[in-house]
Amino acid sequence: MNWNIEERSEIHFSDSVNALVFLYQESVNQVVDLKRGITDFNDLDICLSRNQANFELRTDANGLRMLTLERSDPLKH
Numbered sequence: 001m002n003w004n005i006e007e008r009s010e011i012h013f014s015d016s017v018n019a020l021v022f023l024y025q026e027s028v029n030q031v032v033d034l035k036r037g038i039t040d041f042n043d044l045d046i047c048l049s050r051n052q053a054n055f056e057l058r059t060d061a062n063g064l065r066m067l068t069l070e071r072s073d074p075l076k077h
Contacts, residue, residue: 003028023047039067046071 006012008031009019018041022030034041054072059065 005031009033034067039069041069 005019005021008028010017010033011019016036017033018036018039020032020034020041021028022032048069048071052071052073054070056068056070057065058068
């Protein structure tokens with residue numbers, strides 16, 4: 001997809017954010033910068049359909065809450 005993320009996100013000058021990009025009808029609809037302290041999608045460098053995107057709010061052993069995004073199998077839902 002050819003579009004300029006630097007116009008819509010802070011990701012180009014800050015390593016402390018993830019850019020969550022929402023598409024609608026093959027165009028960028030919304031870009032949300034999420035602080036990596038809230039969530040980190042570093043290991044997930046792919047596009048997911050709405051049916052594949054599985055967001056969960058988890059709490060670790062120290063009580064720290066973190067938003068995670070995992071690819072889910074749409075056939076299982």
